[in-house]
Amino acid sequence: MRYQPLMPADRAQMLAVIGVDHVDDLFVDVPPVARLAGPVDLPAHASELAVERALGRMAGRNRVAGSGPFFCGAGAYRHHVPASVDHLIQRSEFLTSYTPYQPEIAQGTLQVLFEFQTQVAALLGLPVANASMYDGSTACAEAVLMAARVTRRRKTVLSGGLHPHYGATTHTLAHSAGIEVHRLAAAVDAEAAVIAAIDADTACVVVQTPNVFGSVTDVTAIAEAAHAAGALLVVVTTEAVSLGLLKSPGEMGADIAVAEGQSIGNGLNFGGPYVGLFACTEKLLRQAPGRLCGETVDAEGRRGFVLTLSTREQHIRRDKATSNICTNSGLCALAFSIHMSLLGGAGLATLARLNHARARRTRDALAAIPGVEILTPRFFNEFAVRLPRPAAEVVEALARWDVLAGVPFSRLDPAAGLDDLLLVCATETTTAEDIEALTEALSAEIAA
Amino acid sequence: MSPVNVGRPTRPLDSVDASVPAPRARGLQQEEPLIFDRGGWGKSGVDFETGGEDLSAPDLAGLERAGPVELPGLSEPEALRHYVRLSQKNHAIDLALYPLGSCTMKHNPRLGEKMARLPGFIDIHPLQPQSTVQGALEVMDTLAHWLKTLTGLPAVALSPKAGAQGELCGLLAIRGAHEARGDARSTVLVPTSAHGTNPASAAQAGYQLREIAQTADGRVDLTDLAARLGPDVAAVMVTNPNTCGLFERDVVEIARLTHEAGAYFYCDGANFNAIVGRVRPADLGVDAMHINLHKTFSTPHGGGGPGAGPVVLSAALAPYAPTPWLVHDEAGLRLEEHSRGEAAASQGRICAFHGQMGMYVRALSYMFSHGSDGLRQVAEDAVLNANYIKARLSGVMSAAFPDGPCMHEALFDDAWLEGTEVTTLDFAKAMIDEGFHPMTMYFPLVVHGAMLIEPTETESRRELDRFCDALLRLAAAVRAGDVERFRQAPVHAPLRRLDETLAARRPRLRWTAPAA
Numbered sequence: 001m002r003y004q005p006l007m008p009a010d011r012a013q014m015l016a017v018i019g020v021d022h023v024d025d026l027f028v029d030v031p032p033v034a035r036l037a038g039p040v041d042l043p044a045h046a047s048e049l050a051v052e053r054a055l056g057r058m059a060g061r062n063r064v065a066g067s068g069p070f071f072c073g074a075g076a077y078r079h080h081v082p083a084s085v086d087h088l089i090q091r092s093e094f095l096t097s098y099t100p101y102q103p104e105i106a107q108g109t110l111q112v113l114f115e116f117q118t119q120v121a122a123l124l125g126l127p128v129a130n131a132s133m134y135d136g137s138t139a140c141a142e143a144v145l146m147a148a149r150v151t152r153r154r155k156t157v158l159s160g161g162l163h164p165h166y167g168a169t170t171h172t173l174a175h176s177a178g179i180e181v182h183r184l185a186a187a188v189d190a191e192a193a194v195i196a197a198i199d200a201d202t203a204c205v206v207v208q209t210p211n212v213f214g215s216v217t218d219v220t221a222i223a224e225a226a227h228a229a230g231a232l233l234v235v236v237t238t239e240a241v242s243l244g245l246l247k248s249p250g251e252m253g254a255d256i257a258v259a260e261g262q263s264i265g266n267g268l269n270f271g272g273p274y275v276g277l278f279a280c281t282e283k284l285l286r287q288a289p290g291r292l293c294g295e296t297v298d299a300e301g302r303r304g305f306v307l308t309l310s311t312r313e314q315h316i317r318r319d320k321a322t323s324n325i326c327t328n329s330g331l332c333a334l335a336f337s338i339h340m341s342l343l344g345g346a347g348l349a350t351l352a353r354l355n356h357a358r359a360r361r362t363r364d365a366l367a368a369i370p371g372v373e374i375l376t377p378r379f380f381n382e383f384a385v386r387l388p389r390p391a392a393e394v395v396e397a398l399a400r401w402d403v404l405a406g407v408p409f410s411r412l413d414p415a416a417g418l419d420d421l422l423l424v425c426a427t428e429t430t431t432a433e434d435i436e437a438l439t440e441a442l443s444a445e446i447a448a
Numbered sequence: 449m450s451p452v453n454v455g456r457p458t459r460p461l462d463s464v465d466a467s468v469p470a471p472r473a474r475g476l477q478q479e480e481p482l483i484f485d486r487g488g489w490g491k492s493g494v495d496f497e498t499g500g501e502d503l504s505a506p507d508l509a510g511l512e513r514a515g516p517v518e519l520p521g522l523s524e525p526e527a528l529r530h531y532v533r534l535s536q537k538n539h540a541i542d543l544a545l546y547p548l549g550s551c552t553m554k555h556n557p558r559l560g561e562k563m564a565r566l567p568g569f570i571d572i573h574p575l576q577p578q579s580t581v582q583g584a585l586e587v588m589d590t591l592a593h594w595l596k597t598l599t600g601l602p603a604v605a606l607s608p609k610a611g612a613q614g615e616l617c618g619l620l621a622i623r624g625a626h627e628a629r630g631d632a633r634s635t636v637l638v639p640t641s642a643h644g645t646n647p648a649s650a651a652q653a654g655y656q657l658r659e660i661a662q663t664a665d666g667r668v669d670l671t672d673l674a675a676r677l678g679p680d681v682a683a684v685m686v687t688n689p690n691t692c693g694l695f696e697r698d699v700v701e702i703a704r705l706t707h708e709a710g711a712y713f714y715c716d717g718a719n720f721n722a723i724v725g726r727v728r729p730a731d732l733g734v735d736a737m738h739i740n741l742h743k744t745f746s747t748p749h750g751g752g753g754p755g756a757g758p759v760v761l762s763a764a765l766a767p768y769a770p771t772p773w774l775v776h777d778e779a780g781l782r783l784e785e786h787s788r789g790e791a792a793a794s795q796g797r798i799c800a801f802h803g804q805m806g807m808y809v810r811a812l813s814y815m816f817s818h819g820s821d822g823l824r825q826v827a828e829d830a831v832l833n834a835n836y837i838k839a840r841l842s843g844v845m846s847a848a849f850p851d852g853p854c855m856h857e858a859l860f861d862d863a864w865l866e867g868t869e870v871t872t873l874d875f876a877k878a879m880i881d882e883g884f885h886p887m888t889m890y891f892p893l894v895v896h897g898a899m900l901i902e903p904t905e906t907e908s909r910r911e912l913d914r915f916c917d918a919l920l921r922l923a924a925a926v927r928a929g930d931v932e933r934f935r936q937a938p939v940h941a942p943l944r945r946l947d948e949t950l951a952a953r954r955p956r957l958r959w960t961a962p963a964a
Binding site for chain 2: 001002003004005006010011013014015017018019020021025026027028029030031033034035036039040041042043044045046049050051052054055056057058059060061062063064065067070072074076078082084086088089090091092093094095096097098099100101102103104105106107108109111112114115117118119121122123127128130131132134135136137138145148163165166168169171172173176177178207216217219243244245246248251260267268269270271272273277285291292293294295296297298299300302304305306308309311313314315316317318319320321323324325326327328329330331332334338340341342343344345346347348349350351353354356357358360361378380395396399400404409411412413428432
């Protein structure tokens with residue numbers, strides 16, 4: 001077995017050193033009733049070649065996003081990632097290290113986390129960022145739990161523009177902790193209904209921009225209303241590239257901002273692993289979930305970095321911890337940080353503008369199709385259209401033309417009564433030929 | 449925040465600024481500043497194909513930011529240097545034994561990396577039509593089959609993002625099952641030796657905590673457990689093998705008592721690597737158990753993640769598993785993404801999309817490679833290696849539980865350091881100077897000055913001996929009274945000991961521009 005260095009002779013000699021006759025003697029504490037006599041009923045070990053064949057066959061059964069016209073977004077975005085990013089994250093010292101508990105021999109990971117936190121804070125426009133969460137949806141739920149701790153209130157209001165998976169995740173994780181979760185009705189302009197839902201029991205309101213329908217919103221007025229009621233504003237962004245072009249959540253008054261960082265440095269991966277970005281105001285720091293990396297000095301006064309404020313965390317505070325999170329998304333955060341360092345603020349701005357331009361071009365093409373109505377007036381790289389038929393049907397039909405036309409809203413929320421609504425996304429990877437293929441297929445399908 | 453140095457040099461070209469300390473580059477060790485310290489404002493290392501698009505006039509109704517985000521950029525050669533230099537300041541399993549008990553730092557097969565990067569896995573969208581991702585669903589279905597077969601439990605929820613989320617998910621299923629019977633219960637019992645995530649997850653699931661006492665031989669105290677069980681107890685959470693590296697030999701009785709009280713038995717499966725292929729948790733009476741794919745099935749830890757924490761469930765708990773559910777129907781495999789139909793009683797979503805696909809592929813690659821025979825060997829060699837270390841070191845260091853074998857990790861206490869003025873921390877830091885990562889320290893909490901050593905099955909006998917020899921030499925130095933060596937350690941690492949108190953007292957969590 002290629003991963004097992006011990007030879008039979010090693011095992012025999014080691015058993016002799018231990019002073020037992022057989023390896024079974026090391027499993028004596030297992031109750032006899034539970035000792036399996038032989039291997040379980042699964043295939044035996046296999047060569048690299050055989051495993052490559054088996055998994056390669058499964059991979060071959062999937063329609064690769066980059067192999068043809070592709071317009072899916074809704075929380076996961078296809079962007080080009082520079083070749084050097086994937087090379088660097090496969091460096092042994094990054095890939096095969098653990099959480100940096102021993103800072104003297106983990107400065108590589110720690111300095112990256114410090115740089116990551118600085119980048120995330122700048123993008124989200126808030127002074128404090130943590131060292132990553134599992135993904136955007138769980139970061140959103142953690143933000144709600146944190147707001148409840150800070151305000152000592154038990155009610156939270158989720159905008160109808162919030163990604164339904166984020167709403168559902170937040171509901172599951174907050175509800176069990178005794179927090180009342182109010183999800184407002186899904187609508188392209190759902191933010192208009194948020195202020196009326198805030199009351200004196202509200203711990204926080206959660207607003208997404210660009211929202212799940214792609215609509216960009218100025219949340220400043222919502223921030224003011226929330227603050228006037230003693231509540232916090234949580235702003236969610238599922239498309240991190242949009243932060244290169246839009247006002248930051250902090251600039252618009254967010255107390256906590258969370259985002260899905262997948263767009264920068266990370267592939268689609270069928271939904272995970274991704275990387276949650278989490279930032280907040282200075283005042284809220286000690287209630288923040290997750291790891292934090294801080295600057296300090298070593299015994300000779302040289303600058304170094306350590307995990308800090310760990311008295312918030314589960315391994316110290318146990319049931320009183322701010323979160324149960326232990327593992328985070330270290331390697332995805334590294335990929336994010338490398339890609340962000342390559343882009344720089346200037347590159348991110350260009351990338352964002354390019355996304356915006358390609359999406360507008362896609363919008364213009366679709367707007368010309370009879371029966372297609374564009375629903376999102378102002379958007380970044382994604383917008384909603386109304387089709388004359390259920391969107392899920394149209395998407396299935398277009399897949400047979402090898403065009404992945406977008407995400408039917410009913411897939412995210414079948415109960416919303418928005419079955420004719422399709423979410424269409426374009427990025428820098430979208431070509432003029434892709435747009436043409438989509439337009440042609442959609443026109444034909446609708447006319448049929 | 450964007451200082452740009454332009455104009456005339458401020459000092460002669462052939463002089464250096466004596467007020468700036470010289471960098472400490474020595475041999476292969478490079479000093480590397482933060483990306484923010486090195487300029488690069490306005491620079492970008494990415495070229496774009498703008499294809500004649502007009503990028504100047506966004507249509508955003510005044511919501512565009514005033515200027516680019518103030519972050520520096522790096523060209524590709526600068527980026528490679530920056531990150532390669534940083535990487536060389538990290539210990540890694542590819543460099544030497546990484547004996548962090550409970551964390552399971554074992555070799556990460558590179559085949560998994562190659563497989564996860566196949567375009568058919570890395571470049572597919574979670575919301576593509578399901579007819580276009582049948583291969584991805586086959587990966588999930590096959591992984592589920594292996595996990596169910598290895599644990600003997602009939603259902604598995606794949607989507608938890610890490611072990612702690614698996615715990616929460618298992619507890620929410622337990623809550624669902626109790627509530628469906630109209631039997632709301634308030635309390636979860638956890639041994640003092642448990643991972644911190646156990647009580648934190650129980651609290652997050654809305655339960656109160658009660659601790660269970662431990663026996664002198666490092667196991668759950670059955671008498672104490674029986675006394676604490678009652679109609680308010682929803683679940684008993686026990687790690688098995690436990691955090692002392694011992695198999696709970698009364699585990700069947702623990703399960704029986706738990707069930708008799710109407711509670712569920714949750715097993716923290718962080719240490720499943722010690723028994724995989726030799727013991728099925730279902731045969732022990734376990735109702736729910738998460739499995740850290742990054743531990744037992746060796747998906748890389750990546751400096752802190754990502755992980756994956758699927759949770760296997762008994763038939764009684766399965767209806768409460770989170771969405772999405774993977775179901776077989778006429779058309780093939782299908783994801784039920786909402787709490788309806790067969791998933792009507794589901795606890796709902798615990799994350800967006802379908803969990804950690806990239807980790808599923810790596811874990812499945814590991815499973816296929818090892819097979820049922822190889823996985824059984826994993827458990828045997830992991831336990832053999834730990835007992836070998838325990839045998840070699842026990843004459844000098846004090847084993848916390850000397851009698852009988854340990855499982856996959858060997859636990860020592862600090863009794864052997866008594867009177868030497870060397871602490872567990874000092875000893876661990878001195879290991880760094882010998883080229884090894886320290887073991888897990890001061891955990892579990894039930895053992896004074898704990899040192900928890902987990903070698904895993906992927907260490908050769910030669911590396912185990914190199915490690916034991918190094919520790920024995922250090923122990924000899926302790927006995928010789930060379931206290932200063934331990935207090936000063938490490939001296940050969942990129943940095944000396946760091947001031948953690950300062951970091952916490954005056955938190956500096958991001959770079960800020962120096963005052964002008």
